[in-house]
Amino acid sequence: MNHAPLSTIGHLIDGQIVADTERTQPVFNPATGQSHTRVALASPATVQAAIASAEAAFPAWRNTPPLKRARTMGQLKGLLEANADQIAALITAEHGKVLSDAHGELQRGIENVEYASYVPELLKGEHSRNVGPGIDSWSEFQPLGVCAGITPFNFPAMVPLWMWPMAVACGNTFVLKPSERAPSSALFIAQLALEAGLPPGVLNVVQGDKRAVDTLLQDPRVKAVSFVGSTPVAESIYATGCQHGKRVQALGGAKNHAIVMPDADLPNAVRALMGAAYGSCGERCMAIPLVVAVGDAVGDAVVAGLKAEIARLKVGPGTDPRSDMGPLVSRQHFESVKAYVDSGVAEGATLVVDGRTLQVEGHEEGYFLGACLFDHVQPGMKIYQEEIFGPVLGVVRVATLEAAMQLINDHEYGNGTCLFTRDGEAARYFTDHIQVGMVGVNVPLPVPVASHSFGGWKRSLFGDLHAYGPDAVRFYTRRKTITQRWPSAGVREGTVFSFPSSH
Numbered sequence: 396m397n398h399a400p401l402s403t404i405g406h407l408i409d410g411q412i413v414a415d416t417e418r419t420q421p422v423f424n425p426a427t428g429q430s431h432t433r434v435a436l437a438s439p440a441t442v443q444a445a446i447a448s449a450e451a452a453f454p455a456w457r458n459t460p461p462l463k464r465a466r467t468m469g470q471l472k473g474l475l476e477a478n479a480d481q482i483a484a485l486i487t488a489e490h491g492k493v494l495s496d497a498h499g500e501l502q503r504g505i506e507n508v509e510y511a512s513y514v515p516e517l518l519k520g521e522h523s524r525n526v527g528p529g530i531d532s533w534s535e536f537q538p539l540g541v542c543a544g545i546t547p548f549n550f551p552a553m554v555p556l557w558m559w560p561m562a563v564a565c566g567n568t569f570v571l572k573p574s575e576r577a578p579s580s581a582l583f584i585a586q587l588a589l590e591a592g593l594p595p596g597v598l599n600v601v602q603g604d605k606r607a608v609d610t611l612l613q614d615p616r617v618k619a620v621s622f623v624g625s626t627p628v629a630e631s632i633y634a635t636g637c638q639h640g641k642r643v644q645a646l647g648g649a650k651n652h653a654i655v656m657p658d659a660d661l662p663n664a665v666r667a668l669m670g671a672a673y674g675s676c677g678e679r680c681m682a683i684p685l686v687v688a689v690g691d692a693v694g695d696a697v698v699a700g701l702k703a704e705i706a707r708l709k710v711g712p713g714t715d716p717r718s719d720m721g722p723l724v725s726r727q728h729f730e731s732v733k734a735y736v737d738s739g740v741a742e743g744a745t746l747v748v749d750g751r752t753l754q755v756e757g758h759e760e761g762y763f764l765g766a767c768l769f770d771h772v773q774p775g776m777k778i779y780q781e782e783i784f785g786p787v788l789g790v791v792r793v794a795t796l797e798a799a800m801q802l803i804n805d806h807e808y809g810n811g812t813c814l815f816t817r818d819g820e821a822a823r824y825f826t827d828h829i830q831v832g833m834v835g836v837n838v839p840l841p842v843p844v845a846s847h848s849f850g851g852w853k854r855s856l857f858g859d860l861h862a863y864g865p866d867a868v869r870f871y872t873r874r875k876t877i878t879q880r881w882p883s884a885g886v887r888e889g890t891v892f893s894f895p896s897s898h
Protein backbone atom coordinates (compact mmCIF):
# COMPACT_ATOMS: atom_id res chain seq x y z
CA MET A 396 0.00 0.00 0.00
CA ASN A 397 1.28 3.49 -0.90
CA HIS A 398 0.44 6.76 0.73
CA ALA A 399 -2.22 8.49 -1.31
CA PRO A 400 -1.21 11.18 -3.79
CA LEU A 401 -3.12 14.37 -2.98
CA SER A 402 -5.54 13.99 -5.87
CA THR A 403 -6.65 10.51 -4.79
CA ILE A 404 -9.19 10.05 -2.01
CA GLY A 405 -7.88 7.17 0.06
CA HIS A 406 -8.84 4.84 2.87
CA LEU A 407 -8.49 5.18 6.64
CA ILE A 408 -6.95 2.06 8.09
CA ASP A 409 -5.61 1.79 11.61
CA GLY A 410 -5.74 5.55 11.96
CA GLN A 411 -3.70 6.21 8.79
CA ILE A 412 -4.78 7.53 5.40
CA VAL A 413 -3.60 5.07 2.75
CA ALA A 414 -4.50 4.33 -0.86
CA ASP A 415 -3.99 1.44 -3.19
CA THR A 416 -3.79 3.37 -6.43
CA GLU A 417 -3.91 0.33 -8.68
CA ARG A 418 -7.63 0.93 -9.37
CA THR A 419 -9.10 4.42 -9.11
CA GLN A 420 -12.01 6.28 -10.65
CA PRO A 421 -12.78 9.97 -11.09
CA VAL A 422 -15.06 11.83 -8.68
CA PHE A 423 -17.15 14.48 -10.46
CA ASN A 424 -18.58 17.79 -9.38
CA PRO A 425 -22.17 17.46 -10.68
CA ALA A 426 -22.59 21.24 -11.01
CA THR A 427 -19.67 21.55 -13.44
CA GLY A 428 -19.34 18.05 -14.86
CA GLN A 429 -15.60 18.35 -14.07
CA SER A 430 -13.39 16.01 -12.08
CA HIS A 431 -10.41 17.20 -10.05
CA THR A 432 -9.98 14.15 -7.84
CA ARG A 433 -10.02 10.39 -8.07
CA VAL A 434 -11.07 7.85 -5.50
CA ALA A 435 -9.11 4.70 -4.73
CA LEU A 436 -11.01 1.44 -5.22
CA ALA A 437 -9.85 -0.96 -2.54
CA SER A 438 -8.41 -4.32 -3.50
CA PRO A 439 -9.42 -7.38 -1.47
CA ALA A 440 -6.05 -7.13 0.37
CA THR A 441 -6.82 -3.54 1.43
CA VAL A 442 -10.26 -4.50 2.71
CA GLN A 443 -8.74 -7.41 4.58
CA ALA A 444 -6.18 -5.04 6.15
CA ALA A 445 -9.07 -2.86 7.36
CA ILE A 446 -10.89 -5.87 8.79
CA ALA A 447 -7.68 -7.02 10.52
CA SER A 448 -7.25 -3.57 12.06
CA ALA A 449 -10.85 -3.60 13.31
CA GLU A 450 -10.45 -7.09 14.69
CA ALA A 451 -7.24 -6.15 16.54
CA ALA A 452 -8.91 -3.07 18.07
CA PHE A 453 -11.97 -4.99 19.26
CA PRO A 454 -10.83 -6.60 22.57
CA ALA A 455 -9.66 -3.35 24.17
CA TRP A 456 -12.56 -1.31 22.80
CA ARG A 457 -15.12 -3.89 23.93
CA ASN A 458 -13.73 -3.57 27.45
CA THR A 459 -13.65 0.23 27.44
CA PRO A 460 -16.44 1.39 29.79
CA PRO A 461 -19.55 2.49 27.88
CA LEU A 462 -19.33 5.93 29.48
CA LYS A 463 -15.86 6.46 28.00
CA ARG A 464 -17.05 5.23 24.62
CA ALA A 465 -20.00 7.61 24.90
CA ARG A 466 -17.69 10.53 25.69
CA THR A 467 -15.98 10.17 22.30
CA MET A 468 -19.42 10.58 20.74
CA GLY A 469 -19.92 13.77 22.76
CA GLN A 470 -16.56 15.07 21.54
CA LEU A 471 -17.38 14.10 17.97
CA LYS A 472 -20.68 15.99 18.10
CA GLY A 473 -18.76 19.17 18.98
CA LEU A 474 -16.23 18.62 16.18
CA LEU A 475 -18.98 17.97 13.63
CA GLU A 476 -20.69 21.20 14.62
CA ALA A 477 -17.41 23.12 14.47
CA ASN A 478 -16.62 21.71 11.00
CA ALA A 479 -20.16 21.81 9.61
CA ASP A 480 -19.39 24.32 6.83
CA GLN A 481 -16.49 22.26 5.56
CA ILE A 482 -18.47 19.01 5.63
CA ALA A 483 -21.44 20.61 3.86
CA ALA A 484 -19.06 21.94 1.19
CA LEU A 485 -17.67 18.43 0.61
CA ILE A 486 -21.20 17.01 0.30
CA THR A 487 -22.28 19.68 -2.19
CA ALA A 488 -19.11 19.34 -4.27
CA GLU A 489 -19.67 15.62 -4.84
CA HIS A 490 -23.45 15.16 -4.56
CA GLY A 491 -24.65 18.49 -5.92
CA LYS A 492 -27.37 19.24 -3.33
CA VAL A 493 -27.74 22.85 -2.15
CA LEU A 494 -25.65 23.81 0.87
CA SER A 495 -28.64 24.34 3.19
CA ASP A 496 -29.77 20.78 2.40
CA ALA A 497 -26.24 19.45 3.04
CA HIS A 498 -26.33 21.21 6.44
CA GLY A 499 -29.73 19.60 7.10
CA GLU A 500 -28.42 16.12 6.37
CA LEU A 501 -25.39 16.71 8.58
CA GLN A 502 -27.61 17.93 11.42
CA ARG A 503 -29.67 14.72 11.20
CA GLY A 504 -26.38 12.75 11.33
CA ILE A 505 -25.23 14.72 14.37
CA GLU A 506 -28.48 13.78 16.12
CA ASN A 507 -27.56 10.10 15.61
CA VAL A 508 -24.16 10.76 17.19
CA GLU A 509 -25.92 12.44 20.10
CA TYR A 510 -28.26 9.45 20.53
CA ALA A 511 -25.24 7.10 20.47
CA SER A 512 -23.80 9.10 23.37
CA TYR A 513 -26.73 7.84 25.52
CA VAL A 514 -25.33 4.31 25.19
CA PRO A 515 -24.63 3.68 28.91
CA GLU A 516 -28.37 4.08 29.47
CA LEU A 517 -29.32 2.09 26.36
CA LEU A 518 -27.10 -0.88 27.27
CA LYS A 519 -28.32 -1.30 30.86
CA GLY A 520 -29.97 -4.66 30.17
CA GLU A 521 -32.65 -6.47 32.15
CA HIS A 522 -32.41 -8.00 35.61
CA SER A 523 -34.61 -10.34 37.68
CA ARG A 524 -33.77 -11.20 41.25
CA ASN A 525 -34.74 -14.50 42.87
CA VAL A 526 -36.05 -16.34 39.81
CA GLY A 527 -35.44 -19.51 41.89
CA PRO A 528 -33.98 -20.26 45.30
CA GLY A 529 -30.81 -18.18 45.54
CA ILE A 530 -30.94 -17.63 41.78
CA ASP A 531 -30.77 -14.31 39.94
CA SER A 532 -31.02 -13.90 36.19
CA TRP A 533 -30.16 -11.09 33.83
CA SER A 534 -29.78 -10.29 30.16
CA GLU A 535 -26.97 -8.17 28.86
CA PHE A 536 -26.28 -6.88 25.36
CA GLN A 537 -22.79 -7.69 24.17
CA PRO A 538 -21.07 -6.30 21.05
CA LEU A 539 -20.72 -8.57 18.03
CA GLY A 540 -17.14 -7.78 16.94
CA VAL A 541 -16.31 -6.31 13.54
CA CYS A 542 -19.33 -4.74 11.81
CA ALA A 543 -19.44 -3.29 8.29
CA GLY A 544 -21.48 -0.54 6.66
CA ILE A 545 -22.06 0.07 2.94
CA THR A 546 -23.68 3.40 2.09
CA PRO A 547 -25.28 5.22 -0.88
CA PHE A 548 -24.31 8.47 -2.62
CA ASN A 549 -27.39 10.45 -1.70
CA PHE A 550 -26.72 11.05 2.00
CA PRO A 551 -22.93 10.70 2.04
CA ALA A 552 -22.53 12.08 5.59
CA MET A 553 -25.81 11.15 7.29
CA VAL A 554 -26.24 7.49 6.37
CA PRO A 555 -22.76 6.47 7.62
CA LEU A 556 -23.68 8.32 10.84
CA TRP A 557 -26.83 6.15 11.11
CA MET A 558 -24.49 3.19 11.41
CA TRP A 559 -21.04 3.38 12.88
CA PRO A 560 -21.58 5.74 15.87
CA MET A 561 -24.09 3.37 17.47
CA ALA A 562 -22.08 0.31 16.45
CA VAL A 563 -18.89 1.58 18.10
CA ALA A 564 -20.73 3.08 21.08
CA CYS A 565 -22.03 -0.47 21.72
CA GLY A 566 -18.42 -1.74 21.77
CA ASN A 567 -18.01 -3.02 18.21
CA THR A 568 -15.36 -2.00 15.72
CA PHE A 569 -16.28 -1.00 12.20
CA VAL A 570 -15.34 -0.96 8.52
CA LEU A 571 -17.27 1.60 6.47
CA LYS A 572 -17.46 1.56 2.68
CA PRO A 573 -18.95 4.86 1.49
CA SER A 574 -20.32 5.48 -1.99
CA GLU A 575 -17.53 5.86 -4.54
CA ARG A 576 -19.54 8.71 -6.09
CA ALA A 577 -19.40 10.87 -2.93
CA PRO A 578 -16.58 9.52 -0.76
CA SER A 579 -15.02 12.57 0.92
CA SER A 580 -17.35 13.63 3.73
CA ALA A 581 -17.48 10.18 5.38
CA LEU A 582 -13.67 10.00 5.31
CA PHE A 583 -13.32 13.49 6.77
CA ILE A 584 -15.80 12.65 9.54
CA ALA A 585 -13.87 9.46 10.35
CA GLN A 586 -10.76 11.60 10.80
CA LEU A 587 -12.71 13.85 13.15
CA ALA A 588 -13.67 10.74 15.12
CA LEU A 589 -9.99 9.98 15.64
CA GLU A 590 -9.51 13.55 16.87
CA ALA A 591 -12.48 12.99 19.20
CA GLY A 592 -10.59 10.13 20.84
CA LEU A 593 -11.71 7.03 18.97
CA PRO A 594 -8.68 4.70 19.07
CA PRO A 595 -7.10 3.78 15.69
CA GLY A 596 -8.71 0.69 14.19
CA VAL A 597 -12.09 1.14 15.89
CA LEU A 598 -13.40 2.84 12.74
CA ASN A 599 -11.82 2.10 9.37
CA VAL A 600 -12.94 3.45 6.01
CA VAL A 601 -12.36 1.65 2.73
CA GLN A 602 -13.26 3.33 -0.54
CA GLY A 603 -14.35 1.08 -3.35
CA ASP A 604 -16.95 -0.66 -5.40
CA LYS A 605 -18.53 -4.13 -5.64
CA ARG A 606 -15.13 -5.81 -5.21
CA ALA A 607 -14.67 -4.22 -1.77
CA VAL A 608 -18.25 -5.07 -0.81
CA ASP A 609 -17.83 -8.71 -1.86
CA THR A 610 -14.72 -9.00 0.31
CA LEU A 611 -16.60 -7.61 3.32
CA LEU A 612 -19.48 -10.02 2.73
CA GLN A 613 -17.27 -13.08 2.42
CA ASP A 614 -14.84 -12.47 5.29
CA PRO A 615 -15.80 -14.52 8.35
CA ARG A 616 -14.33 -11.88 10.71
CA VAL A 617 -17.19 -9.51 9.75
CA LYS A 618 -20.14 -10.37 11.99
CA ALA A 619 -22.79 -7.92 10.84
CA VAL A 620 -23.49 -5.81 7.76
CA SER A 621 -25.66 -2.70 7.47
CA PHE A 622 -26.47 -1.66 3.91
CA VAL A 623 -28.39 1.28 2.48
CA GLY A 624 -28.82 1.62 -1.30
CA SER A 625 -30.94 0.44 -4.19
CA THR A 626 -33.27 -2.56 -3.88
CA PRO A 627 -31.52 -4.98 -6.29
CA VAL A 628 -28.21 -4.49 -4.47
CA ALA A 629 -29.90 -4.59 -1.03
CA GLU A 630 -31.57 -7.87 -1.87
CA SER A 631 -28.35 -9.44 -3.11
CA ILE A 632 -26.33 -8.17 -0.12
CA TYR A 633 -28.95 -9.55 2.26
CA ALA A 634 -28.83 -12.99 0.59
CA THR A 635 -25.03 -13.17 0.35
CA GLY A 636 -24.44 -11.84 3.87
CA CYS A 637 -26.91 -14.31 5.37
CA GLN A 638 -25.35 -17.13 3.36
CA HIS A 639 -22.05 -16.25 5.03
CA GLY A 640 -23.63 -16.41 8.46
CA LYS A 641 -23.79 -12.68 9.13
CA ARG A 642 -26.49 -10.56 10.67
CA VAL A 643 -27.69 -8.26 7.86
CA GLN A 644 -29.99 -5.26 7.56
CA ALA A 645 -30.33 -3.99 3.98
CA LEU A 646 -32.41 -0.90 3.28
CA GLY A 647 -33.45 -0.47 -0.34
CA GLY A 648 -35.28 1.86 -2.69
CA ALA A 649 -38.65 3.52 -2.57
CA LYS A 650 -41.58 5.00 -4.45
CA ASN A 651 -43.41 7.12 -1.92
CA HIS A 652 -46.99 8.31 -2.46
CA ALA A 653 -48.67 11.30 -0.85
CA ILE A 654 -52.47 11.30 -0.77
CA VAL A 655 -54.26 14.65 -0.92
CA MET A 656 -57.83 14.59 0.40
CA PRO A 657 -60.54 17.08 -0.62
CA ASP A 658 -60.53 18.56 2.92
CA ALA A 659 -56.75 19.16 3.00
CA ASP A 660 -55.21 22.60 3.42
CA LEU A 661 -54.30 22.71 -0.28
CA PRO A 662 -51.84 25.65 -0.41
CA ASN A 663 -49.95 24.08 2.48
CA ALA A 664 -49.99 20.63 0.85
CA VAL A 665 -48.69 22.06 -2.44
CA ARG A 666 -45.80 23.84 -0.72
CA ALA A 667 -44.96 20.69 1.24
CA LEU A 668 -45.06 18.59 -1.94
CA MET A 669 -42.67 20.95 -3.71
CA GLY A 670 -39.97 20.36 -1.09
CA ALA A 671 -40.67 16.64 -0.84
CA ALA A 672 -40.61 16.09 -4.62
CA TYR A 673 -37.85 18.42 -5.76
CA GLY A 674 -35.67 18.89 -2.65
CA SER A 675 -32.26 17.31 -3.23
CA CYS A 676 -33.33 16.95 -6.89
CA GLY A 677 -35.61 14.07 -5.85
CA GLU A 678 -32.58 12.00 -4.83
CA ARG A 679 -33.98 10.98 -1.43
CA CYS A 680 -35.38 7.60 -0.46
CA MET A 681 -38.09 9.54 1.41
CA ALA A 682 -38.85 11.87 -1.52
CA ILE A 683 -42.43 12.03 -2.77
CA PRO A 684 -42.48 11.25 -6.50
CA LEU A 685 -46.22 10.43 -6.61
CA VAL A 686 -49.27 12.42 -5.53
CA VAL A 687 -52.59 10.62 -5.35
CA ALA A 688 -55.37 13.18 -5.64
CA VAL A 689 -58.72 12.08 -4.23
CA GLY A 690 -61.24 13.54 -6.69
CA ASP A 691 -60.71 15.45 -9.93
CA ALA A 692 -61.22 18.82 -8.27
CA VAL A 693 -58.26 18.09 -5.97
CA GLY A 694 -56.24 16.81 -8.94
CA ASP A 695 -56.87 20.03 -10.91
CA ALA A 696 -56.06 22.26 -7.93
CA VAL A 697 -52.88 20.37 -7.02
CA VAL A 698 -51.58 20.40 -10.60
CA ALA A 699 -52.32 24.12 -10.98
CA GLY A 700 -50.68 24.89 -7.63
CA LEU A 701 -47.57 22.84 -8.40
CA LYS A 702 -47.23 24.37 -11.86
CA ALA A 703 -47.25 27.86 -10.37
CA GLU A 704 -44.71 26.92 -7.68
CA ILE A 705 -42.41 25.22 -10.20
CA ALA A 706 -42.30 28.45 -12.19
CA ARG A 707 -40.68 30.03 -9.12
CA LEU A 708 -38.24 27.17 -8.44
CA LYS A 709 -34.60 28.19 -8.83
CA VAL A 710 -32.33 25.51 -10.22
CA GLY A 711 -28.59 26.13 -10.03
CA PRO A 712 -25.34 25.10 -8.41
CA GLY A 713 -25.66 23.96 -4.80
CA THR A 714 -23.09 26.55 -3.73
CA ASP A 715 -25.35 29.42 -4.86
CA PRO A 716 -27.56 30.41 -1.89
CA ARG A 717 -30.34 31.38 -4.35
CA SER A 718 -30.64 27.80 -5.66
CA ASP A 719 -33.53 25.66 -4.39
CA MET A 720 -32.46 22.61 -6.36
CA GLY A 721 -29.04 21.49 -7.61
CA PRO A 722 -27.99 19.03 -10.32
CA LEU A 723 -28.35 15.24 -10.45
CA VAL A 724 -25.36 13.27 -9.22
CA SER A 725 -23.85 12.00 -12.48
CA ARG A 726 -24.13 12.16 -16.26
CA GLN A 727 -25.34 8.55 -16.29
CA HIS A 728 -28.05 9.23 -13.72
CA PHE A 729 -29.09 12.39 -15.61
CA GLU A 730 -29.55 10.31 -18.78
CA SER A 731 -31.53 7.68 -16.85
CA VAL A 732 -33.93 10.23 -15.32
CA LYS A 733 -34.41 11.92 -18.70
CA ALA A 734 -35.22 8.54 -20.25
CA TYR A 735 -37.94 8.03 -17.60
CA VAL A 736 -39.50 11.35 -18.59
CA ASP A 737 -39.41 10.26 -22.25
CA SER A 738 -41.08 6.97 -21.28
CA GLY A 739 -43.85 8.78 -19.36
CA VAL A 740 -44.63 10.84 -22.47
CA ALA A 741 -44.54 7.71 -24.67
CA GLU A 742 -46.89 5.88 -22.29
CA GLY A 743 -49.45 8.66 -22.45
CA ALA A 744 -49.10 10.62 -19.18
CA THR A 745 -49.61 14.38 -19.56
CA LEU A 746 -46.30 16.25 -19.17
CA VAL A 747 -47.47 19.50 -17.58
CA VAL A 748 -43.97 20.87 -16.89
CA ASP A 749 -41.01 19.68 -18.96
CA GLY A 750 -37.63 20.23 -17.28
CA ARG A 751 -35.61 18.46 -19.97
CA THR A 752 -34.60 21.61 -21.83
CA LEU A 753 -33.31 23.54 -18.81
CA GLN A 754 -29.91 25.20 -19.19
CA VAL A 755 -28.08 26.76 -16.26
CA GLU A 756 -25.95 29.63 -17.53
CA GLY A 757 -22.27 29.12 -16.91
CA HIS A 758 -22.88 25.47 -15.96
CA GLU A 759 -23.65 23.96 -19.36
CA GLU A 760 -21.67 20.80 -18.54
CA GLY A 761 -23.45 20.28 -15.20
CA TYR A 762 -26.07 17.55 -14.77
CA PHE A 763 -29.04 19.91 -14.37
CA LEU A 764 -32.56 18.77 -15.09
CA GLY A 765 -35.49 21.07 -14.40
CA ALA A 766 -38.48 20.00 -12.35
CA CYS A 767 -40.84 17.77 -14.32
CA LEU A 768 -44.55 17.34 -13.55
CA PHE A 769 -46.83 14.67 -14.99
CA ASP A 770 -50.61 14.54 -14.66
CA HIS A 771 -52.85 11.53 -15.36
CA VAL A 772 -50.20 8.97 -14.42
CA GLN A 773 -51.58 5.42 -14.48
CA PRO A 774 -50.43 2.59 -12.19
CA GLY A 775 -49.31 0.42 -15.14
CA MET A 776 -46.77 3.00 -16.35
CA LYS A 777 -43.02 2.65 -15.82
CA ILE A 778 -42.92 6.14 -14.25
CA TYR A 779 -45.45 4.89 -11.68
CA GLN A 780 -43.84 1.54 -10.94
CA GLU A 781 -40.12 2.27 -10.84
CA GLU A 782 -37.93 4.42 -8.63
CA ILE A 783 -36.72 7.31 -10.81
CA PHE A 784 -34.71 9.14 -8.13
CA GLY A 785 -34.93 12.51 -9.85
CA PRO A 786 -37.05 15.70 -9.99
CA VAL A 787 -40.06 14.01 -11.56
CA LEU A 788 -43.44 14.20 -9.83
CA GLY A 789 -46.48 12.33 -11.10
CA VAL A 790 -50.12 12.97 -10.20
CA VAL A 791 -52.51 10.01 -10.11
CA ARG A 792 -56.26 10.63 -9.77
CA VAL A 793 -58.59 8.33 -7.84
CA ALA A 794 -62.12 8.68 -6.42
CA THR A 795 -61.72 7.60 -2.78
CA LEU A 796 -59.27 7.31 0.09
CA GLU A 797 -59.68 3.52 -0.03
CA ALA A 798 -58.66 3.45 -3.71
CA ALA A 799 -55.64 5.64 -2.94
CA MET A 800 -54.58 3.37 -0.09
CA GLN A 801 -55.04 0.28 -2.27
CA LEU A 802 -52.56 1.72 -4.78
CA ILE A 803 -49.99 2.21 -2.03
CA ASN A 804 -50.58 -1.19 -0.50
CA ASP A 805 -50.22 -2.88 -3.91
CA HIS A 806 -46.90 -1.17 -4.69
CA GLU A 807 -43.73 -3.24 -4.28
CA TYR A 808 -42.07 -0.56 -2.14
CA GLY A 809 -43.20 0.55 1.30
CA ASN A 810 -40.71 3.12 2.57
CA GLY A 811 -42.61 6.33 3.31
CA THR A 812 -45.99 7.90 2.68
CA CYS A 813 -48.07 10.88 3.72
CA LEU A 814 -51.74 11.84 3.94
CA PHE A 815 -52.83 15.48 3.68
CA THR A 816 -56.15 15.92 5.42
CA ARG A 817 -58.04 17.74 8.18
CA ASP A 818 -60.06 14.61 9.02
CA GLY A 819 -58.83 12.83 12.16
CA GLU A 820 -60.85 9.71 11.45
CA ALA A 821 -59.39 9.36 7.95
CA ALA A 822 -55.90 9.94 9.35
CA ARG A 823 -56.35 7.26 11.97
CA TYR A 824 -57.68 4.78 9.41
CA PHE A 825 -54.74 5.58 7.15
CA THR A 826 -52.01 5.17 9.77
CA ASP A 827 -53.60 1.93 10.94
CA HIS A 828 -54.01 0.18 7.58
CA ILE A 829 -51.30 1.49 5.28
CA GLN A 830 -48.57 -1.05 4.41
CA VAL A 831 -45.62 1.32 4.75
CA GLY A 832 -42.88 1.62 7.38
CA MET A 833 -42.79 5.42 7.86
CA VAL A 834 -46.05 7.31 7.74
CA GLY A 835 -46.81 11.03 7.84
CA VAL A 836 -50.02 12.93 8.41
CA ASN A 837 -49.56 16.41 6.97
CA VAL A 838 -45.80 15.70 7.26
CA PRO A 839 -44.42 15.03 3.78
CA LEU A 840 -41.05 13.58 4.81
CA PRO A 841 -41.80 11.54 7.94
CA VAL A 842 -38.14 10.70 8.60
CA PRO A 843 -38.03 9.42 12.19
CA VAL A 844 -35.95 11.38 14.68
CA ALA A 845 -32.83 9.72 16.10
CA SER A 846 -34.62 8.20 19.09
CA HIS A 847 -36.97 6.26 16.78
CA SER A 848 -35.78 3.85 14.12
CA PHE A 849 -35.82 4.25 10.34
CA GLY A 850 -36.98 1.58 7.92
CA GLY A 851 -39.45 0.67 5.22
CA TRP A 852 -41.65 -2.34 4.61
CA LYS A 853 -41.93 -4.73 1.70
CA ARG A 854 -39.06 -4.44 -0.82
CA SER A 855 -37.72 -1.29 0.86
CA LEU A 856 -35.99 -3.28 3.61
CA PHE A 857 -34.52 -6.76 3.87
CA GLY A 858 -33.97 -7.89 7.44
CA ASP A 859 -35.76 -7.60 10.75
CA LEU A 860 -34.41 -4.50 12.41
CA HIS A 861 -34.59 -0.93 11.20
CA ALA A 862 -31.70 1.54 11.09
CA TYR A 863 -30.57 3.77 14.00
CA GLY A 864 -32.54 4.47 17.19
CA PRO A 865 -33.47 1.59 19.53
CA ASP A 866 -33.34 -1.01 16.72
CA ALA A 867 -29.67 -0.17 16.13
CA VAL A 868 -28.82 -1.03 19.74
CA ARG A 869 -30.38 -4.45 19.16
CA PHE A 870 -28.79 -4.86 15.72
CA TYR A 871 -25.25 -4.13 16.92
CA THR A 872 -25.45 -6.26 20.08
CA ARG A 873 -26.47 -9.76 20.95
CA ARG A 874 -28.33 -10.78 24.01
CA LYS A 875 -26.68 -12.98 26.57
CA THR A 876 -28.81 -14.24 29.44
CA ILE A 877 -27.05 -15.30 32.60
CA THR A 878 -28.61 -17.35 35.37
CA GLN A 879 -26.57 -17.46 38.56
CA ARG A 880 -27.02 -19.26 41.85
CA TRP A 881 -25.34 -18.34 45.11
CA PRO A 882 -26.85 -20.69 47.70
CA SER A 883 -26.83 -19.64 51.34
CA ALA A 884 -24.02 -21.12 53.38
CA GLY A 885 -24.77 -24.65 54.51
CA VAL A 886 -27.62 -25.28 52.04
CA ARG A 887 -26.77 -28.25 49.83
CA GLU A 888 -28.94 -29.17 46.80
CA GLY A 889 -29.61 -32.80 45.88
CA THR A 890 -29.19 -34.09 42.33
CA VAL A 891 -32.17 -33.13 40.15
CA PHE A 892 -33.05 -35.00 36.93
CA SER A 893 -36.30 -33.19 36.12
CA PHE A 894 -36.22 -30.03 33.97
CA PRO A 895 -35.59 -27.00 36.19
CA SER A 896 -38.85 -25.13 36.86
CA SER A 897 -40.41 -22.97 39.53
CA HIS A 898 -42.48 -25.88 40.96
Ligand code: NAD
Pocket residue numbers: 545546547548549550554572573574575603604605608609623624625626628629646647648649679680782784810851855
Ligand atom coordinates in the same frame (compact mmCIF):
# COMPACT_ATOMS: atom_id res chain seq x y z
P1 NAD B 1 -26.47 1.70 -4.99
O1 NAD B 1 -27.25 0.50 -4.62
O2 NAD B 1 -26.02 1.85 -6.40
O3 NAD B 1 -25.11 1.75 -4.12
C1 NAD B 1 -25.12 1.69 -2.71
C2 NAD B 1 -23.79 1.12 -2.24
O4 NAD B 1 -23.64 -0.21 -2.73
C3 NAD B 1 -22.57 1.89 -2.72
O5 NAD B 1 -21.64 1.94 -1.67
C4 NAD B 1 -22.05 1.06 -3.88
O6 NAD B 1 -20.65 1.13 -4.02
C5 NAD B 1 -22.46 -0.35 -3.49
N1 NAD B 1 -22.80 -1.18 -4.65
C6 NAD B 1 -23.35 -0.79 -5.82
N2 NAD B 1 -23.55 -1.85 -6.62
C7 NAD B 1 -23.14 -2.93 -5.95
C8 NAD B 1 -23.11 -4.33 -6.24
N3 NAD B 1 -23.57 -4.79 -7.40
N4 NAD B 1 -22.63 -5.16 -5.31
C9 NAD B 1 -22.19 -4.70 -4.13
N5 NAD B 1 -22.19 -3.39 -3.79
C10 NAD B 1 -22.65 -2.51 -4.69
O7 NAD B 1 -27.29 2.96 -4.50
P2 NAD B 1 -26.99 4.50 -4.77
O8 NAD B 1 -27.28 4.81 -6.19
O9 NAD B 1 -25.67 4.90 -4.20
O10 NAD B 1 -28.10 5.18 -3.83
C11 NAD B 1 -29.41 5.42 -4.26
C12 NAD B 1 -30.33 4.31 -3.82
O11 NAD B 1 -30.28 4.16 -2.41
C13 NAD B 1 -31.79 4.59 -4.13
O12 NAD B 1 -32.39 3.41 -4.58
C14 NAD B 1 -32.37 5.02 -2.80
O13 NAD B 1 -33.75 4.81 -2.64
C15 NAD B 1 -31.60 4.16 -1.87
N6 NAD B 1 -31.59 4.70 -0.51
C16 NAD B 1 -32.35 4.07 0.41
C17 NAD B 1 -32.40 4.56 1.70
C18 NAD B 1 -33.23 3.89 2.74
O14 NAD B 1 -33.06 4.22 3.88
N7 NAD B 1 -34.10 2.95 2.40
C19 NAD B 1 -31.67 5.71 2.04
C20 NAD B 1 -30.90 6.32 1.07
C21 NAD B 1 -30.86 5.80 -0.22
